[in-house]
Amino acid sequence: MSAVAPKPKSNSAVALEELRHLIFSGELPAGSDHLESELAARLGMSRTPVREAALQLEGQGLLKVRARKGVRILPISIEDMIEIYDVLTELESMAAASAAKKGYDPKQLQTLERTITDMEAALSAADRDAWAAADDAFHAELVQLGGNSRVVAIVGQMVDQVRRAKAVTLYMRPLPTQSNKDHRSVLEAISDGDPQAAHDIHYAHRTAAKNVLITLLRQNRLHNL
Amino acid sequence: MSAVAPKPKSNSAVALEELRHLIFSGELPAGSDHLESELAARLGMSRTPVREAALQLEGQGLLKVRARKGVRILPISIEDMIEIYDVLTELESMAAASAAKKGYDPKQLQTLERTITDMEAALSAADRDAWAAADDAFHAELVQLGGNSRVVAIVGQMVDQVRRAKAVTLYMRPLPTQSNKDHRSVLEAISDGDPQAAHDIHYAHRTAAKNVLITLLRQNRLHNL
């Protein structure tokens, strides 16, 4: 038999994926309104699963369902970015400390190490998109190693909310050479089992990243994304 | 005219409120399954708004919608409690530090002060329920003063998830006299504009509270609530 599983995905799940893709790709721009009927027609299904998906996405902070006005794709303001980065800084640093406490052996840190080498390779090739993907993977794996599933979920949601803004600034900023050094230092601290160092280094890393991003947005008058 | 606003609440919103109440009151016990049709009949509406409410509650981590098996009220394990308290410790301490940085004047800290005097009064009267309510109010106001709306939302969700467990242990633990001293110290640190102190004191406070709770649950073999 063919190897692929038939994958019986519900329409509601499809709507969720598709809407997320449409939002992240910018096909549904920030601040725009869309009727449930339009979206349903676009996805080739009825309003019901689309509406359910919209409700869930509202819970994830990506859009807002407004009575008789359709769903509005929520723009991210600079103030939102600051809030989100503050949460990310706090929870990721906590995860870094937790990971260091667990005493992982090198084999278990292989995945994290790999994301760093990927970033370094992307940096050498000046491939910003590859770098961003590896950077995402690093942060995702880091919180995973922290071992707190709530933190993983919250961080995932926050990252989703700033995804568009990060994409915009990706080509505006200088190549992040310092970032890579920071990442490797965090890995070393985790590998050495030094929670305080892992926490502090990552905290400083995220704070610096936040400041770069905020400055960039302010300079370019990008108050809503 | 009569003073009360007509309050045109949608059935979906009503379902959300009612289901939350049924869960927190224990009328829908942890681990129990319930058909959408049953719940709809119970709330006097059709399945549609009930289903929408269930989807949102699933996003809030209070229940799980299982295909063809109804919704299951999610029990909270000790491991869940640890995860949640770790997040609460981190984010509330962050909020305490932020609040201290803002330089609030006494008038703006009136509400927080009030929750502390309420706790002290409840403690003198040995009124555990009143104490718990005031304690909730203190933590809610604290994160509010922190000024990060994401933190407010996340902490609110986490508090909801541990609400049942806290209710169970409320009458098992000794009267929390130390807690009140901690609260007042946090208020003082915020009032003094000392972020580090506010952070550290609250962090220690939450950590201690976590340990008390976990120990209590373990001793009483309450692994699921």
Place this chain on the structure above:
DNA sequence: GTCTTCGATGATGTATACATTGTTGATGGT
């Protein structure tokens, strides 16, 4: 000419009918 009111419009909110699919039980074979 402008303001107000009323009605038509259209989109969400809700109910209901239907399709889909896992589960459970019975039936028959080994």
Place this chain on the structure above:
DNA sequence: ACCATCAACAATGTATACATCATCGAAGAC
């Protein structure tokens, strides 16, 4: 007696029809 297969069932997932209500525009009065 036990296991496997199949069929009826039941509950969710989905579509659709309908109710409700805000918004917008037009018409009429001042």
